[in-house]
Amino acid sequence: MEQGVGQDEKEMVMHFTVIIVHYNTPRLLERALKSIPRNIPILVVENGDSHRLLLKKEDRVVFPPTKMFHGDGLHFGIQYIDTPYFVTMDSDAYIKDRKIFDIMLRSFDPNTYGVGYVTKVDKNGLDDWHQSSNPLYFPYLHPFFSMIHTEKYHKCKPFVHHGAPAIRAMQSLKNYTLTNLGLMQKYVKHDGRGTRNITTEYMKGWE
Secondary structure, three states: HHHHOOOHHHHHHHHHHEEEOOOOOOHHHHHHHOOOOOOOOOOEEEEHHHHHHOOOOEEEEEEOOOOOOHHHHHHHHHHHHHHHHEEEEEOOEEEEEEEEEHHHHHOOOEEEEEOEEEEOOOOOEEOOOOOOOOOOOEEEOOOOEEEEEHHHHHHHOOOOOOOOHHHHHHHOOOOOOOEEEEOOOEEEOOOOOOHHOOOOOOOOOOO
């Protein structure tokens, strides 16, 4: 544990693990890892070459038996955590304000499935503003950076696929709720499609 960490932060750290699915974008991953406070545990689901990972000794890297899509990779990683909550974080995102973790943790109530940026999508994962969308729309918690209650995750459908990986989970929430934090860009920067744009190697075998 990092020196100078307050009691509230120590208690916060014990509650969640950050999960990142990574494939072939080491510079983006390095930026993401550096933005996470040193006292927070990380689990990387590594689909490619891990020799450049800048992890702390208490962090973990897990290797799927085959190359996995984003949703499948997150689900694979979730099986390796034992914290009450987990944070999904894209490798092309980084934290601008580290208070976001405490804000998220304090936003849960007994019925909350997850906290983060919530929009509405159709059954194909298209946002409600999209001209090609077909209602009915339902709330969707974007996994580029979200905090989810681990036990509730296991009671719903798992993350799957590479595009809109949380769509089946969102459709199965039943009595659980989502908390929308709204101005996520104040706390987290997400380079939309950043992993696709950084290298042509990234998408080989994924689509």
